[in-house]
Amino acid sequence: QKEVEQNSGPxxxxxxxxxxxxxxxxxxxxxxxxxxRQYSGKSPELIMSIYSNGDKEDGRxxxxxxxxxxxxSLLIRDSQPSDSATYLCAVxxxxxxxxxxxxxxRVKS
Amino acid sequence: GAxxxxxxxxxxxxxxxxxxxxxxxxxxxxxxxxxxxxxxxQSLMLMATSNEGSKATYEQGVEKDKFLINHASLTxxxxxxxxxxxxxxxxxxxxVPGEGYGYTFGSGTRLTVV
Numbered sequence: 077q078k079e080v081e082q083n084s085g086p087x088x089x090x091x092x093x094x095x096x097x098x099x100x101x102x103x104x105x106x107x108x109x110x111x112x113r114q115y116s117g118k119s120p121e122l123i124m125s126i127y128s129n130g131d132k133e134d135g136r137x138x139x140x141x142x143x144x145x146x147x148x149s150l151l152i153r154d155s156q157p158s159d160s161a162t163y164l165c166a167v168x169x170x171x172x173x174x175x176x177x178x179x180x181x182r183v184k185s
Numbered sequence: 186g187a188x189x190x191x192x193x194x195x196x197x198x199x200x201x202x203x204x205x206x207x208x209x210x211x212x213x214x215x216x217x218x219x220x221x222x223x224x225x226x227q228s229l230m231l232m233a234t235s236n237e238g239s240k241a242t243y244e245q246g247v248e249k250d251k252f253l254i255n256h257a258s259l260t261x262x263x264x265x266x267x268x269x270x271x272x273x274x275x276x277x278x279x280x281v282p283g284e285g286y287g288y289t290f291g292s293g294t295r296l297t298v299v
């Protein structure tokens with residue numbers, strides 16, 4: 077079983093719609109959870125971090141964490157073509173950051 | 186978050202030669218840095234944890250004699266790919282951990298071995 081699992085996609089949504097990205101993790105002891113965005117050929121950039129159960133909102137982005145279900149998600153409201161990228165879910169295991177395989181998001185104008 | 190500088194951004198080298206990649210934490214003293222490798226259309230795979238003043242910790246399957254890591258100061262870690270071969274061609278990225286703002290990544294180094 078992979079430590080961090082994501083659907084590889086691609087997830088296609090029309091411009092202006094809500095994109096929903098999901099991630100599950102195996103280590104119940106994980107404390108910190110992150111969503112990174114990666115454009116092709118570039119390094120990842122941090123979008124959201126979340127540490128406790130519930131929702132955390134930042135602009136058009138909302139991260140949701142459910143530790144009991146070992147599930148973390150990212151919602152992107154009013155999706156824009158510039159949001160098209162690979163979204164990486166990452167979870168800390170000890171002091172290491174473990175990544176999922178990433179979900180490709182395509183926002184169509 | 187931390188500001189991380191990584192050089193070079195691209196390098197092409199001949200098979201059998203060595204390449205050094207630098208990762209600098211510009212505004213944060215980092216006792217630990219991480220080195221990742223990413224092959225096309227794959228996720229980031231942790232190669233090793235760089236520890237200031239001590240030996241690096243390598244992940245299973247990563248050859249420590251081939252990927253030499255030096256973390257001589259709180260702001261600089263280097264990764265040297267020794268006797269590079271075409272299969273070492275990849276995107277190498279360093280990261281610096283930080284409390285409260287996640288891990289900041291360098292801009293990455295695209296290594297091509299010909």
